[in-house]
Amino acid sequence: MVDLMRLDRAASIDDLRQMAKRRIPRFAFDLVDGGAESERNLRRNSEAFEDVQLTPRYMVDVSKLDTETELFGQRFALPFGMAPIGMLNAFWPGADLILARLCARENIPYVASSAASTTLERLAEAADGNGWFQLYVSGDDSVTEGLVSRAEAAGYPVMMVTADVPAAGKRDRDIRNQLSVPFKITPDVLIQLMQNPTWTLASLRDGKPNIANYADLLKSATSYADVQKTLITARFTWDDLARLRDRWKGKLIVKGILHPDDATRCAEIGCDGIVVSNHGGRQVAFGPPTIEALPAIAKALEGRMKILLDSGIRRGADLMRAKALGADFALAGRALAFGVGAGGAAGADRAMEILKLELDRALGQLGAPSFGAVGPWALSHPPA
Numbered sequence: 198m199v200d201l202m203r204l205d206r207a208a209s210i211d212d213l214r215q216m217a218k219r220r221i222p223r224f225a226f227d228l229v230d231g232g233a234e235s236e237r238n239l240r241r242n243s244e245a246f247e248d249v250q251l252t253p254r255y256m257v258d259v260s261k262l263d264t265e266t267e268l269f270g271q272r273f274a275l276p277f278g279m280a281p282i283g284m285l286n287a288f289w290p291g292a293d294l295i296l297a298r299l300c301a302r303e304n305i306p307y308v309a310s311s312a313a314s315t316t317l318e319r320l321a322e323a324a325d326g327n328g329w330f331q332l333y334v335s336g337d338d339s340v341t342e343g344l345v346s347r348a349e350a351a352g353y354p355v356m357m358v359t360a361d362v363p364a365a366g367k368r369d370r371d372i373r374n375q376l377s378v379p380f381k382i383t384p385d386v387l388i389q390l391m392q393n394p395t396w397t398l399a400s401l402r403d404g405k406p407n408i409a410n411y412a413d414l415l416k417s418a419t420s421y422a423d424v425q426k427t428l429i430t431a432r433f434t435w436d437d438l439a440r441l442r443d444r445w446k447g448k449l450i451v452k453g454i455l456h457p458d459d460a461t462r463c464a465e466i467g468c469d470g471i472v473v474s475n476h477g478g479r480q481v482a483f484g485p486p487t488i489e490a491l492p493a494i495a496k497a498l499e500g501r502m503k504i505l506l507d508s509g510i511r512r513g514a515d516l517m518r519a520k521a522l523g524a525d526f527a528l529a530g531r532a533l534a535f536g537v538g539a540g541g542a543a544g545a546d547r548a549m550e551i552l553k554l555e556l557d558r559a560l561g562q563l564g565a566p567s568f569g570a571v572g573p574w575a576l577s578h579p580p581a
Contacts (some may be wrong), residue, residue, distance in 0.1 A: 204544055207551070232479050242475065242487060253562055273305050277516055277527040280529060282310055282531075284406060288537070289396070299542070306329050309353075328351075332356055356441075357450045361480060366481065454473055474487055474528075506526075513552050513554070
């Protein structure tokens with residue numbers, strides 16, 4: 198049972214993360230919380246936001262604040278949505294549907310992962326018009342085409358192609374936890390299950406999490422390598438992206454862009470947007486934090502396509518920092534997932550409440566009556 202008073206005492210997303218850590222077995226918590234190798238990118242993603250200073254302007258009427266944002270022909274209540282996270286039901290049972298329904302209520306986008314624990318059809322229904330579909334391009338062309346056709350039939354207006362996983366990341370926490378496919382209950386895991394009865398009982402009720410969109414294909418998988426071959430490919434090229442652009446009739450976004458030249462090429466192919474992302478620090482141990490990569494990309498694009506940003510957003514003010522540096526919109530994944538881990542649906546509501554409250558206060562303190570009004574003028578130190 199969720200302690201609502203305890204959730205009300207959570208003042209920040211980090212508070213919810215700490216609560217989730219106490220409720221979830223280590224192997225499941227690390228699956229979402231962890232990053233690649235030394236986790237430098239994971240840490241720097243959030244820390245780099247703090248390095249972006251904004252200078253408030255006063256004597257501005259901020260008695261009424263407007264956080265609405267128009268994107269791809271739809272008007273959303275807030276300037277951020279839910280980023281795709283695979284196997285999230287292993288973090289907390291039922292997390293996929295909890296967050297899809299939350300996004301529908303709040304009128305923000307929910308990006309359904311190819312590797313979700315819930316089928317893309319169920320998630321489209323739960324998101325109620327606010328669903329986008331995230332595609333991992335498979336090593337098997339028929340698998341990719343099958344997912345694209347299903348997303349089309351389910352009515353997703355936006356497809357987000359993930360480009361930043363040509364090779365699977367090395368996550369040291371998962372190695373230490375001996376995560377394997379198929380999942381094995383080791384003596385250490387058994388101890389963790391006994392120490393976290395709330396998670397264990399909820400998981401028994403919800404059923405063993407899997408990668409629902411690939412369930413039939415993965416029945417014969419005997420190793421993690423088999424899973425990776427089905428989910429991703431090392432041969433995804435610009436020509437493949439161009440073919441996907443021709444194939445998909447809706448809006449097409451490319452996720453995982455960190456270089457200005459790659460962003461420009463996406464625009465030339467006819468994509469509708471990009472996500473400046475390093476996969477939340479989960480795949481590559483080196484490279485720049487996304488907020489540091491953003492200014493050069495925004496300068497290169499010069500408004501030719503929409504720029505979204507993810508990886509590292511933990512505060513409402515982070516959304517304004519991204520906007521000031523050139524992003525049109527943002528995606529938050531772990532921030533909302535930590536809320537679910539801390540208290541299920543009530544915890545997800547609390548995470549959303551915290552981000553909305555922080556965004557409103559930051560806009561007022563900055564002297565911006567609307568999110569759309571935030572621009573380079575707010576930066577204390579504009580990028581060169």
